[in-house]
Amino acid sequence: MTQADGLADFGHDPWWLILAKVLAVFVFLLLMTIFAIWYERRVVGRMQVRPGPNRNGPFGLLQSLADGLKLIFKEEIIPRTADRVVYFLAPVISGVCAFTAFAVIPFGPTVSIFGHRSPLQLADLPVAVLVVLACSSIGVYGIVLAGWASGSTYPLLGALRSSAQMISYEVAMGLSIVAVFMTAGTMSTSEIVAAQADAQRLVLFGQEITIPGWYAVLLIPSFLIYFISAVGETNRAPFDLPEAESELVGGFHTEYSSMKFMMFYLAEYINMITISGLCVTLFLGGWHAPWPLTLWSGANSGWLPLVWFTAKLLLLLFVFVWLRGTLPRLRYDQFMRLGWKVLLPVNLAWIVMLAGIKVIQRESLDGSVRTTIIAGVAVVLLLVVTLWPAAKEPEPMLGMPDPAGRIGGADGFPLPPLDLQVPPSPRAMPTPVPATAADTGSDGAEDSTGEEA
Amino acid sequence: MSLAPYMPIVGLLALGAVFSLISVTIAPFVGPRRLNRAKLDPYECGIEPTPQPIGGGRFPVKFYLTAMLFIIFDIEIVFLYPWAVSFEALGLFGFVEMVLFITTVFIAYAYVWRRGGLDWE
Numbered sequence: 191m192t193q194a195d196g197l198a199d200f201g202h203d204p205w206w207l208i209l210a211k212v213l214a215v216f217v218f219l220l221l222m223t224i225f226a227i228w229y230e231r232r233v234v235g236r237m238q239v240r241p242g243p244n245r246n247g248p249f250g251l252l253q254s255l256a257d258g259l260k261l262i263f264k265e266e267i268i269p270r271t272a273d274r275v276v277y278f279l280a281p282v283i284s285g286v287c288a289f290t291a292f293a294v295i296p297f298g299p300t301v302s303i304f305g306h307r308s309p310l311q312l313a314d315l316p317v318a319v320l321v322v323l324a325c326s327s328i329g330v331y332g333i334v335l336a337g338w339a340s341g342s343t344y345p346l347l348g349a350l351r352s353s354a355q356m357i358s359y360e361v362a363m364g365l366s367i368v369a370v371f372m373t374a375g376t377m378s379t380s381e382i383v384a385a386q387a388d389a390q391r392l393v394l395f396g397q398e399i400t401i402p403g404w405y406a407v408l409l410i411p412s413f414l415i416y417f418i419s420a421v422g423e424t425n426r427a428p429f430d431l432p433e434a435e436s437e438l439v440g441g442f443h444t445e446y447s448s449m450k451f452m453m454f455y456l457a458e459y460i461n462m463i464t465i466s467g468l469c470v471t472l473f474l475g476g477w478h479a480p481w482p483l484t485l486w487s488g489a490n491s492g493w494l495p496l497v498w499f500t501a502k503l504l505l506l507l508f509v510f511v512w513l514r515g516t517l518p519r520l521r522y523d524q525f526m527r528l529g530w531k532v533l534l535p536v537n538l539a540w541i542v543m544l545a546g547i548k549v550i551q552r553e554s555l556d557g558s559v560r561t562t563i564i565a566g567v568a569v570v571l572l573l574v575v576t577l578w579p580a581a582k583e584p585e586p587m588l589g590m591p592d593p594a595g596r597i598g599g600a601d602g603f604p605l606p607p608l609d610l611q612v613p614p615s616p617r618a619m620p621t622p623v624p625a626t627a628a629d630t631g632s633d634g635a636e637d638s639t640g641e642e643a
Numbered sequence: 644m645s646l647a648p649y650m651p652i653v654g655l656l657a658l659g660a661v662f663s664l665i666s667v668t669i670a671p672f673v674g675p676r677r678l679n680r681a682k683l684d685p686y687e688c689g690i691e692p693t694p695q696p697i698g699g700g701r702f703p704v705k706f707y708l709t710a711m712l713f714i715i716f717d718i719e720i721v722f723l724y725p726w727a728v729s730f731e732a733l734g735l736f737g738f739v740e741m742v743l744f745i746t747t748v749f750i751a752y753a754y755v756w757r758r759g760g761l762d763w764e
Contacts (some may be wrong), residue, residue, distance in 0.1 A: 289659030314649040342685030357713040371727035449670035523763035
């Protein structure tokens with residue numbers, strides 16, 4: 191198998207190098223979190239035509255550090271109804287899962303560190319992407335247990351919503367990366383990055399065109415579905431329903447304060463960074479330099495790819511913030527409908543289509559087999575169309591009022607007149623009504639009749 | 644096969660665990676402690692909290708249904724991943740098998756949709 195060659199670089203580091211790399215990734219995550227919080231507040235501030243944090247340090251860069259220090263010295267309140275052991279464990283689970291997931295994200299190529307050749311990546315496995323998915327799955331436990339252990343209404347509702355949301359969008363996310371595995375033929379992150387290094391040549395309408403090998407270009411549907419479900423998976427706006435302030439106060443961490451709250455906050459931002467890092471790895475060519483820079487041959491060697499990786503990561507974080515600054519929050523039923531009724535079937539159809547195209551391209555099939563495949567696809571399509579659930583008529587929200595003007599019978603509630611017309615204000619200056627307006631039957635005509643009555 | 648490639652992951656996990664545990668543990672000793680009865684009540688918009696058992700008693704069965712659906716599709720994903728990785732090697736046979744499998748799951752999916760399992764009010 192290819193594992194032997196592709197992953198040969200991994201697992202040979204001496205213990206001090208492993209320790210140094212672990213520490214480096216840890217510090218990178220903490221610094222990125224501190225930076226990302228400042229970055230988000232600053233960008234959202236600019237989008238809302240205000241400066242954002244600008245007092246602590248140059249450009250307000252030390253604002254989130256100051257906030258973190260302040261949180262450490264805050265009073266910790268554990269509600270009387272809490273289940274203390276689980277209440278204590280929940281933020282730890284969230285934090286540990288968030289940190290661990292980043293272990294398999296590649297930062298750069300093999301470099302020489304103190305005379306030791308080693309890849310700029312903590313670890314890689316034949317199933318590296320599964321590590322990220324597994325960690326984000328276990329991270330749901332932190333949220334569910336936090337809501338459950340608080341012994342309070344809002345956290346419980348927030349936790350239930352959050353877990354339902356995360357598992358729903360995990361399905362969409364898991365399906366969207368199947369196409370990547372299919373094209374790359376591996377699940378190891380460094381090999382997926384390597385597979386995107388070369389430009390692809392496509393023969394389209396008899397002409398050969400060269401496009402970048404990034405899967406974001408080759409597999410656009412997968413990329414879009416991945417990004418949408420990544421926003422849902424990290425509970426970010428416009429999918430931040432678990433923390434909908436107007437409905438659920440703070441969601442699952444309503445009862446958390448001080449450092450325990452900070453762990454959840456940290457975990458949320460690290461998850462966002464990890465998901466963006468995975469997106470860069472799977473779809474945006476990983477640490478490889480973007481197109482115009484690739485003309486310079488030194489762009490993809492040495493320590494420089496760290497810069498490209500971080501730049502792509504920040505670009506994705508900007509999109510996260512941009513979405514937050516632009517879009518209003520979805521309603522819960524709309525949100526679940528998007529996940530289960532749109533992203534899921536589109537995903538499955540895309541996978542089958544891609545597999546079909548690949549099979550037809552590769553196999554030199556004779557006529558009968560090709561006819562069989564096309565007939566099979568037609569049968570499947572027919573099945574889908576016949577089984578397709580018909581759109582339900584939307585039920586009217588309110589029953590028709592009875593003659594007494596009440597809804598729901600005699601015990602119902604009175605209905606205010608819905609065609610209420612505001613009577614003209616007695617203080618209003620009598621406006622001259624043009625003679626033509628009365629004939630057209632527009633608003634002006636109704637106003638004039640009201641005044642006459 | 645050796646476990647050496649997994650060691651860095653374990654290392655990061657351990658470091659993350661130590662960091663999380665320490666920061667969660669020191670909080671009560673560093674911060675002030677001026678507790679009173681109202682502070683220790685669960686938060687409920689300033690009113691007297693509704694008495695409820697640990698775990699909040701009952702919750703809508705919809706969430707349970709979502710969890711069951713998640714398991715079905717997660718298993719589908721579990722089957723899809725190895726197929727996707729060895730897609731080149733399996734060839735036409737693998738493709739036909741997978742189309743049959745996806746169709747089977749799709750029938751269940753359409754059934755759930757028709758019965759209203761995916762609707763939220």
